[in-house]
Amino acid sequence: MACFIHADLDAFYASVEQLDHPEYRGKPVIVGGLPGDRRSVVSTASYEARKYGVHSAMPIVRAYELCPGGIYLRGNMGRYREKSAEVMAIFSNYSPEVKQISIDEAFLDITGTEKLFGPPLETAKKLKAEVRDRTGLTVSLGIASNKYIAKIVSGISKPDGTSVIPPGDEEAFMRSLPVSKIWGAGNKTQEQFKTYGLKNGDDIYRLPLESLTSIFGKAFGLFLYRAVRGEGAASFDDERGTHSMSAERTFPYDLYDEFTIETELFAICQTIMFRLLDCQWQSRTVFIKIRYKDFTTTSAQESFGRPVSTINELFEHLSNLFHRKYHPGKGIRLIGAGLANLETGNAVRQGELFNSGSEKERDLEKYILEINKKFPGAALKKGRSWLTDT
DNA sequence: TCTGGGGTCCTAGGACCC
């Protein structure tokens, strides 16, 4: 019988801050922005802050109203990645197959590890103790015969808890589950559940597959049909590589001036191309995203015959797309861009079609990347983006 | 209370080909 643990670090960013700064411990910590930051949102609230009603995705402005005495931080991703790596290394001592699904979560396949660590609950106990002792962090665990249920139950006894669904109980568990706890069903789907009077897994269980697919669409209908029968979701099992790379920026105040917008776009191009170079991927498809002040969002993408190879080339493509889409005079709150359909860098076309000019440019960009890696403080960039720096 | 940033997957329609 297969057995999986879903491990989820508790209030991760806030916990790391409390670990690094003893004076924050026992106090409400809110990571995501400083009180004055317009348009920032909470990425993690410590459990002390949650008592005030502060939660993830809440605007900082609102959080500050609820909890003016809180400790507000913009956060330090480098440090969080470091701690995450420490924890993941510990996980790999307990399972030959650890699949990290975000910075603070992973699945551990512990099928057949009984001789080494004992039964699942025993393993869970040891794992939690080791994470606590060696990193100072707490983790919540869910244990079940498939990943989907393990994922749902790790949330049940947070923080610092462990929940198990024994083999054979999967379907009964899912049928008793309130629909609000179904993973993969967000706000819009919850509204639909309400419309159709579906309150728990059992209500969904009673509907035939055809009804589910006609209400929720082919793929999601089938997903629900399987989920309430205690079956694991296929999406957790297939190998999913990185398929796109993007960067975006929300401005504190809406932008109207095209030159300023394009300058921001150029800065985004640099970010993306340096990341692309660093990963040694390539892409023929570029996309742009524009969010207007009224929050309406539009996007456009275009594919080309050969991979995008320089910052200027990316900027040219994006700037064309931008002008095709943009309604002049309409305030812009966000501009974003990216590359889709990423392929590995040594694929077919490599080099053959570059003219010497763009080859030189690409070399320069590689060189800048190297310098920045060697001297992290250097912040070397190409021309236009200096204009946006403060 | 006006709503981040970086991703993934699904859907529907059109183009194009056989």
Add this chain to the structure above:
DNA sequence: TCTGGGGTCCTAGGACCC
């Protein structure tokens, strides 16, 4: 004459997750 069906690729938009 007014019209099939399947496959594949591309694009725009939307839902969802952490």
